[in-house]
């Protein structure tokens with residue numbers, strides 16, 4: 001273990017922050033916090049808002065609901081938009097809400113809804129928010145690193161993610177990108193904050209040799225450093241294309257196994273959502289018998305769907321084919337009436353292998 005205040009570690013941190021800036025598509029600040037994805041989402045919201053402020057929250061999945069809950073817990077007044085989980089947040093609805101109530105000065109939205117698989121058009125939503133003098137806070141937990149996120153080009157004011165998804169590192173770090181336009185708000189926020197105070201994080205990150213407040217989770221940052229280098233070595237665009245190819249193959253494989261893909265939420269390149277009558281029973285069975293870990297359905301989709309993450313290192317032929325193979329074997333054994341290799345065959349065909 002090296003000391004978090006050593007020159008060696010500060011150099012690592014400097015390199016990681018530089019690579020993260022490239023991954024987020026920003027020339028501005030990126031901060032690393034000890035915590036998880038929701039730490040970075042919570043940190044983003046408390047720095048952007050003050051108790052009593054109104055915030056328009058996009059609700060088209062479990063993680064939009066989570067943003068709304070965080071906001072309520074922090075004393076912010078939530079105005080919902082798109083509450084039916086039936087498609088992307090419509091920029092026209094955001095426009096209408098902001099026009100109706102000009103006192104709403106923050107829009108909070110999830111980029112890639114990991115529960116429904118819906119992808120929201122952040123560029124369009126940011127444009128609308130800015131036209132109304134609002135800032136946009138984006139949860140990019142399941143998108144950053146696995147699909148295009150262009151913080152500067154899309155003018156995202158604050159974008160949050162975690163280490164463990166498309167950044168293919170162990171869980172343990174929250175990461176945020178913050179653009180200049182958000183600083184007035186951050187400076188004036190009356191939310192209680194200490195460790196998560198972006199002003200302190202900025203002061204330390206902007207030093208010639210950057211630091212973080214307190215004892216940095218050194219081993220996690222080193223893992224993230226290695227992962228970022230892998231992302232850079234592959235080429236970010238190549239990585240995005242790999243996610244698209246693998247998600248398409250997984251969808252076709254799942255379809256061949258007889259799963260229905262709901263008409264919404266099939267655009268995500270980092271996860272697929274599948275429908276099944278009793279998903280808890282299916283997952284309990286397949287996880288127990290084949291030690292295969294699949295994502296349970298979330299929120300109001302908890303009984304009717306399950307999810308396969310196609311993120312980072314999992315977005316490769318091996319994990320995708322193995323997952324379809326084990327699901328197929330379980331299904332063939334348990335009377336689902338499909339050949340065990342139907343999913344693998346379809347996925348192979350899609351991948352041309």
Ligand SMILES: Cc1ncc(COP(=O)(O)O)c(C=O)c1O
Pocket residue numbers: 036037038039041063110112113114115139140141142162
């Ligand atoms: C879109 C999204 N936001 C937030 C979170 C919460 O992240 P964490 O579990 O790391 O706190 C998740 C986790 O799956 C997520 O997918």
